[in-house]
Amino acid sequence: MSINVVFAQQSSWIRVNQLGYLPEGKKVVVWVTKGEKSVKSFQVVDAQTKKTVYRAKVNKVFGKYGPFTKGARLDISAVKKSGTYYVVTDDGTRSPLIKINEDVYKGTADFALRYMRQQRTLFNPFLKDSCHTHDGFTMYASSVGLPDSTRIDVAGGWHDASDYLQYSTTSANATFHLLAAYRDFPFVFGDEKQANGLDGKNGVPDVLDEAKWGLDWLLKMHPQPNMMFNQIADDRDHASMRLPGQDSLYGRGHERPVYFIDGNPQQRGKFLNNTTGTSSTAGKFAGAFALGYHLLRDKDAQYAAILKEKAKTAYDYAYIKPGVTQTVSVKSPYIYAEDNWVDDMELAETMLYTITRDEKNLQKALEYARQEPVTPWMIRDTANHYQYYPFINLGHFELAKVTQGEIRKEVLDYYKKGIEYVWSRAKENMFYRGVPFIWCSNNLTTSFAIQAYWYRQLSGDVQYEELEQANVDWLFGVNPWGTSMVYGLPADGDTPTDPHSAFTHLHNYPIDGGLVDGPVYASIFNSLIGIKLSKPDEYAEFQSDLAVYHDDFGDYSTNEPTMDGTASLIYLLSAKEAESKKKLLTNSVQ
Template sequence: MRLLIPFLIFTNFAAAQIFIRVNQLGFLPEDNKSAVVISNIDISNKDFKLRENGNGKIILKNSLMKIDTTYGTFNHIYRIDFSEIQKTGTYYLEVEGSRSHNFSIAYNLYHKVVDELMKFYPVQRCGYTDPKFHDICHKADSHKLINGDKVIEKQVDVTGGWHDAGDYAKFINTISFTTYMLLFSYEFDPQKFSFDNDRNGTPDILEEAKIGLDWLLRAQLDNEMFVVQVQDQRDQEVGWRLPENDPLAFDRPAFIGTGKNLIGIYSAALALGSRIWRSRFNYPEFADQCLAAAEKAFAKRKFAPDVNKSGTGFYLDSEYKGKLALGAVELFESTKKSEYYKEARELASEAGAENWWSWGNINVLSHYKLAKYDLAYANFIEENLTSFYERANKNVFNNGVSPTWGTNNTLMGISLHHILYERVTRSNKFSSLAVLQRDFVLGRNPWGVSFISRIGTEFSRNLHHQIAYLKKIILPGGFAAGPAPKALLNDYKIDYETYDPYARFQTEEYYYRDDRNDYIANEPTITANATAIFVMGYYSNRK
């Protein structure tokens, strides 16, 4: 017996140095299927095994593919490819005694991801909008207006909408983006996005988009201004509380301003909403109201600054042409007025490719819309994708961008680029790139964590979200912002609450903590969920 103890210790030690990172949810049968192995020991002459869960039957055995690079303290990196396996079932990967989380190959995997992501929005609802996991809140938005240095003691009704993230502020830029993306998802594929899980006769995604449309209609003032932000920096200074217990509930000023950037995304959301409510619901009164608001806002563009700079410094764009082009093309599709189409073409061409995706970088949407009329605009999308592809081939986990604030939203945006490009060109040459970004979010990452709550075996649980923390729940549909450079996190001097179980996987470039105090890497946002819903919906097979 004594002779066996050192052997067992050695075996377990060796196994502990090998980590298999794979999409914990799984793959569609026709997907490219891959995993990354990071190790402190050389296993170059070893094989991987793909086993059926339950009986352990070996389905595939093949050599590890050595990658000539390192990751952090791990000096040996390998890739596994098992794309040839298309049989549906539940599996795990095994390398020298180490095994991955279980995952599936199936056609219907991604329905539940979309359903989970959608559950986030009722938690974010503000005002009299039937919120979930908290009571009606912020009933007096807003009691005064702030225009630069000028305070206007005037009540304006901007109740409703969604809280932006883990805090309780509201922003026209992100509510417009989110509303647009929910509507766009439905328009892109009504079959996949017509699910009605609450069985009230309205597609869930349109029911939620209506929350956004109603707030946007309130946010356009009679003059040339919008309410661009509700609540100031104090929201983040009074401590964690439920929204109905907010001591600032009756002291939430509305900042007003305008800019071509806001006019663009605002008009786009309302113009698209007008078409859907006219065709899907046969509700011409609301459709006309949305379209009138969109045209009224768009008419102000010639007198507006390029970008809005009002508020307290959050969600400020640096460019406007892509968003204004989107507003123009959506107005064209709603009115068939040729002047909108002409302006959309000019603006979209000037905006060009931007090699990025975020709430503020959405040129690809106008390029996609225009490519349906002139395929030349697809060249901008291809330029972006080529840039992402080149970056993806230069790092261990095949990310199309380097980590920053909001990494996961950008990765989902890369997948979105492919989906749009495939629709207009019928080319799938970037499909593997899209799958790799999706897989990173779901576990094929240094920490082996799924960044979406309740999806996968090991997922982000301690999100920076007041309601989830105070209610002691796992946040429904929570989607962590994802890794950021350690230097960025150090700049904000985050006071972490818990020890770091992922310490051995952290690097200067890739740093992630599942800690409720981390509002950079671990905070969910309405914008990231909107992007992810579109992407995960594409991979669903709802009929």
């Protein structure tokens, strides 16, 4: 008997959500094996009393996926009593401890906010020091009377990832997610920080402080009705790993370049990017400014009035030249190659409607929604880096909220179609994995979970609830590698310890709450430039020809935390925490 148990431990595993499960929620763990033996039944054991509290048969065994020969989904949703449990299958495989209680998501959104504060530029509360105070000098802005190298004040905002570039498109999306989290779930956030991010209450939920930090920078990046900028710095930033400071990489002392949005192609290494217009970034600005206006008008009327005006001028800027704005690189070909923009205009029109109540805005929003009903990566199961961004159509949610009847149903059906595309792939494997393993796959996973959540909340259709939860579970351990993808969450779990981050690599500073990029197709990993693992791969037995993930500083493709992905995660975690407070939840999203 002991020999069989040892064999099972070495070749079979049970993956669980390390955060835990809500008592009334969907609860599924995943058994996987690299052997040939299958499973037919399982039991749930109370870890304290050692008594079996639930038994069930395995309904379906899935075939080969990634490194595993087979696997099964073990539904333990019938166990609703709070406690700590473990699952044992009839082949002797035992799971890690499983937590079930209403507080498993409590404080997690605030925890992830730590990473956002750590990514602040101008004043960085984690370092208690200022950085990048000299930004910046203009590029491509001569058409509005700013010759190249003109000084302009755009200091502030967030660093984008583990490097110190700053992008308007990711920052506007992050700001919108933070604002939406506060709007939809204000009761889950605490007030432990001042506006500058240092310790101390200021009467404002910390998530709103962080969102306003983003808004403040977006205002600087849209200083005049005829001026909007798309990024600060470029890939010359990658010359070295360092803490944020006074960079001297661009030939003008400590100033960094600030790239103007003119709607025309700009530099991409030796070539030009595929910019076609001004709409993608400007549409995101308009949406964030409009939502900021609504949430702040009763708190700071003067500031809100500025946001209201900027929402309108950003909206006008989006129509200067309809099309997409891509980012700039100088040395390498890697950029945020965003290729869609009508989703951003749907959001802009919808949010402008909430200000103007002009039916023309609503009609235009619906026209844009019909042009891209489903975010293309869901259909294609692949995409280039940030090709379809945001990874979720925010406009559909906002449009559904302000419409009724057939129009609302039409928009929600668009969400359903996207979910169905992913489900058609997900139902074929034990992890219910239908999200592609492209660069930043965790960001897509988070966005998809939010889309499924929004669809469920607004339609009342619960048929995709298990798929929705499977994507949440993936982020916290129900994946081939059995690891959480969020630094330090949970504190007692297997989480990233060696991310591609200067904070951790140089000084061992924790990057609490940072969502790392996530697994990529092995074909992508093998094609990238400059990746070299720095130590033996602790997850070697779980890598495959399908996908790889490394908790290794040397792998910037799977283990680099991102600011915008973390902002999306903050929304998702706040939604999950709110699920344990259903009465308040119902009022917050209708």
